[in-house]
Amino acid sequence: xxxxxxxxxxxxxxxxxxxxxxxxxxxxxxxxxxxxxxxxxxxxxxxxxxxxxxxxxxxxxxxxxxxxxxxxxxxxxxxxxxxxxxxxxxxxxxxxxxxxxxxxxxxxxxxxxxxxxxxxxxxxxxxxxxxxxxxxxxx
Amino acid sequence: xxxxxxxxxxxxxxxxxxxxxxxxxxxxxxxxxxxxxxxxxxxxxxxxxxxxxxxxxxxxxxxxxxxxxxxxxxxxxxxxxxxxxxxxxxxxxxxxxxxxxxxxxxxxxxxxxxxxxxxxxxxxxxxxxxxxxxxxxxxxxxxxxxxxxxxxxxxxxxxxxxxxxxxxxxxxxxxx
Numbered sequence: 001x002x003x004x005x006x007x008x009x010x011x012x013x014x015x016x017x018x019x020x021x022x023x024x025x026x027x028x029x030x031x032x033x034x035x036x037x038x039x040x041x042x043x044x045x046x047x048x049x050x051x052x053x054x055x056x057x058x059x060x061x062x063x064x065x066x067x068x069x070x071x072x073x074x075x076x077x078x079x080x081x082x083x084x085x086x087x088x089x090x091x092x093x094x095x096x097x098x099x100x101x102x103x104x105x106x107x108x109x110x111x112x113x114x115x116x117x118x119x120x121x122x123x124x125x126x127x128x129x130x131x132x133x134x135x136x137x138x139x
Numbered sequence: 140x141x142x143x144x145x146x147x148x149x150x151x152x153x154x155x156x157x158x159x160x161x162x163x164x165x166x167x168x169x170x171x172x173x174x175x176x177x178x179x180x181x182x183x184x185x186x187x188x189x190x191x192x193x194x195x196x197x198x199x200x201x202x203x204x205x206x207x208x209x210x211x212x213x214x215x216x217x218x219x220x221x222x223x224x225x226x227x228x229x230x231x232x233x234x235x236x237x238x239x240x241x242x243x244x245x246x247x248x249x250x251x252x253x254x255x256x257x258x259x260x261x262x263x264x265x266x267x268x269x270x271x272x273x274x275x276x277x278x279x280x281x282x283x284x285x286x287x288x289x290x291x292x293x294x295x296x297x298x299x300x301x302x303x304x305x306x307x308x309x310x311x312x313x314x315x
Contacts, residue, residue, distance in 0.1 A: 021141040022205050028281045030141055032315045033207040105210075105313040109256065110200065111217070112146050113307040117168045120144065125313070 003124065005104070007035040008046040014038060032104065039102070047102050049126050049139065056139055058126050060100045065127075065137055100128035103136055142314045143204035149197045149235060149269070149287070150176050158235045159270040165201055170308065172196060172227075172292040176238040182302070189224075190296040194238040195246070199269035200262075200285035200310050210277030211313045212262030214288045216250040218307035224298040226251040227306075229290040231260045235270050243291055250290060256311045262286055264312075285310065 004018040016031045023029035025037055035044070048057040057066045107123045127136030148167045149160025164178045172193035175185035187193050202209050214231055221227060228246035236243070248260060265271055266280035269287045288310065292303075 023207075028205060030205045030207050030315065036207065105315045106141075108142075108144070108312055108314055110144055110146070110310045110312075111307050112167075112170050112198070112309075114170055114172075114219070114303070114305045116305055118146060 003051045006048045010043040063100045103127040142206035145201045147201050153237045157270045189298040192240045193292040195291040197287045202283040206314045209264050209283050213259035213311045214262050215259030217309040218253050219305045222299045222303050224295040226293050231286050233286050256309045
């Protein structure tokens with residue numbers, strides 16, 4: 001299953017090509033580097049993560065999470081519990097003050113097992129930071 | 140492409156400054172604690188006799204490909220049970236010493252029992268190699284290395300003969 005994301009700015013967007021996660025600014029960096037660089041001059045207003053036919057998004061204007069399918073991203077947090085989407089961490093964000101700073105990471109677990117070799121698992125963490133407080137969901 | 144990861148291991152005499160293993164194997168796909176300091180000897184050919192220790196294992200993570208930041212590393216023994224009357228100690232450090240069967244007093248963390256990775260030891264990252272000084276909780280250097288993830292198995296004279304069950308070591312981190 002391909003996982004990709006889209007960062008929406010006030011004057012356009014940056015998308016991840018899931019087959020080519022390379023920055024256009026620095027060939028040693030991932031494409032997310034371009035998001036961080038552009039966010040230094042343009043306002044980042046939303047971030048979408050597409051996985052398993054669902055779109056998970058964080059609105060960086062309102063400080064809210066939205067979840068829907070690829071064609072319909074109108075399900076708002078509260079209409080359906082986050083658990084129904086298989087999300088382990090479900091934090092109903094209390095109203096935090098803007099501005100909201102994007103949080104996006106892959107949580108990677110690498111294991112090395114005696115006699116059985118290596119294994120990798122990946123989960124995705126998106127959310128926002130407001131001052132010292134953070135709100136994230138892990139997908 | 141995104142970030143790539145490989146386990147690696149240093150063996151042999153401490154070499155250079157800062158010290159690293161004379162032999163570096165990258166990648167490794169297995170880990171066996173045994174009475175030999177290498178990645179090739181079958182553990183059945185170099186068993187740990189009751190009352191003795193294994194050679195220490197100096198493994199580490201190597202990151203390449205494309206990434207923006209590697210951060211928030213944790214390391215732990217997360218699955219598998221050691222046989223009765225054996226134990227595991229460990230530490231996370233950039234200090235390499237020539238592996239031996241002598242009890243390594245710097246391995247101060249009791250890793251005998253499997254724990255959740257969230258309770259693991261903090262791992263820092265940086266450029267050049269696991270032995271390099273100046274590692275930090277996050278790194279934008281590419282390639283990037285973890286500190287050494289050092290472990291040693293000890294046994295008492297009452298240790299049960301035979302092979303241990305599978306022991307799983309886990310390195311968890313974040314990347315973007």
